[in-house]
Amino acid sequence: MTRNRNPPQATKPFGSVRDFAKAAECLKTLAHPVRLRIVQMLLHGRYTVGELAADCEIPDNVGSEHLRLLQRCGFLVSEREGRKVYYQVAEPHLQQLMNCIEGRFLPGGAKHR
Amino acid sequence: MTRNRNPPQATKPFGSVRDFAKAAECLKTLAHPVRLRIVQMLLHGRYTVGELAADCEIPDNVGSEHLRLLQRCGFLVSEREGRKVYYQVAEPHLQQLMNCIEGRFLPGGAKHR
DNA sequence: TTGACGTCTCGCGATATTACGATACATTAA
DNA sequence: TTAATGTATCGTAATATCGCGAGACGTCAA
Numbered sequence: 374m375t376r377n378r379n380p381p382q383a384t385k386p387f388g389s390v391r392d393f394a395k396a397a398e399c400l401k402t403l404a405h406p407v408r409l410r411i412v413q414m415l416l417h418g419r420y421t422v423g424e425l426a427a428d429c430e431i432p433d434n435v436g437s438e439h440l441r442l443l444q445r446c447g448f449l450v451s452e453r454e455g456r457k458v459y460y461q462v463a464e465p466h467l468q469q470l471m472n473c474i475e476g477r478f479l480p481g482g483a484k485h486r
Numbered sequence: 487m488t489r490n491r492n493p494p495q496a497t498k499p500f501g502s503v504r505d506f507a508k509a510a511e512c513l514k515t516l517a518h519p520v521r522l523r524i525v526q527m528l529l530h531g532r533y534t535v536g537e538l539a540a541d542c543e544i545p546d547n548v549g550s551e552h553l554r555l556l557q558r559c560g561f562l563v564s565e566r567e568g569r570k571v572y573y574q575v576a577e578p579h580l581q582q583l584m585n586c587i588e589g590r591f592l593p594g595g596a597k598h599r
Numbered sequence: 600t601t602g603a604c605g606t607c608t609c610g611c612g613a614t615a616t617t618a619c620g621a622t623a624c625a626t627t628a629a
Numbered sequence: 630t631t632a633a634t635g636t637a638t639c640g641t642a643a644t645a646t647c648g649c650g651a652g653a654c655g656t657c658a659a
Contacts, residue, residue: 392592393519393526404510404514405646410505422606434648435647438607453656456603456604457604475501476579478509536636545620546636568627568635570634
């Protein structure tokens with residue numbers, strides 16, 4: 374009675390809760406204002422802990438911790454140069470993901486109507 | 487004298503930690519295995535609380551709570567029909583975001599090399 | 600060496616998230 | 630009405646996350 378609701382839906386959409394465990398873990402790591410900003414910066418260049426922390430207006434040790442988390446997910450890699458440590462993006466998908474996020478949530482993001 | 491590292495980088499990448507507050511909040515909501523699975527399901531059709539909870543193998547009230555969170559971010563909307571409540575996707579960007587996530591993290595996802 | 604700098608690690612308290620059980624609410628059937 | 634079904638809300642306890650301060654570590658210059 375109501376109208377014909379669900380499309381035929383041949384088979385159940387692939388995936389299961391279990392399959393999303395890793396995805397959720399990495400997404401959760403990304404889901405922090407400072408870490409999103411750090412990723413945005415690193416998609417545009419290569420920066421040290423101090424530079425990133427300064428931009429985000431947080432102490433260096435806090436920045437270092439955020440970078441550690443992002444690195445643990447495989448999003449970033451670090452490279453020591455003298456006493457500084459440079460971080461850069463290691464995950465190719467990050468750019469595309471960031472495009473989605475910027476497009477949806479940032480002031481100047483892509484419009485969608 | 488390492489090589490020339492940072493690209494010229496005319497201006498600082500737009501955005502700031504503050505601008506990512508909302509994005510982080512919504513991303514965090516998405517960053518849960520059950521909620522990712524629910525979103526995936528709802529991108530393929532229209533389901534009730536009970537159907538979604540059953541698929542995720544969780545009690546109905548827990549499912550209801552996850553749906554509430556997703557709805558609060560504007561990702562979903564609900565519609566009551568008799569004693570059942572159907573949920574469906576309300577945010578157009580979800581499909582694109584999910585494509586990124588599935589492509590990166592799901593077994594059969596897109597390869598990148 | 601010593602000291603300065605940049606980064607990292609650790610433990611702590613404050614806060615947030617999570618799932619659960621119990622219960623309340625809304626709708627329909629008997 | 631009463632009972633059954635489907636969904637939502639609430640309080641609670643376990644767990645996770647967060648930013649911080651103190652201090653350790655690695656590197657370089659004097």
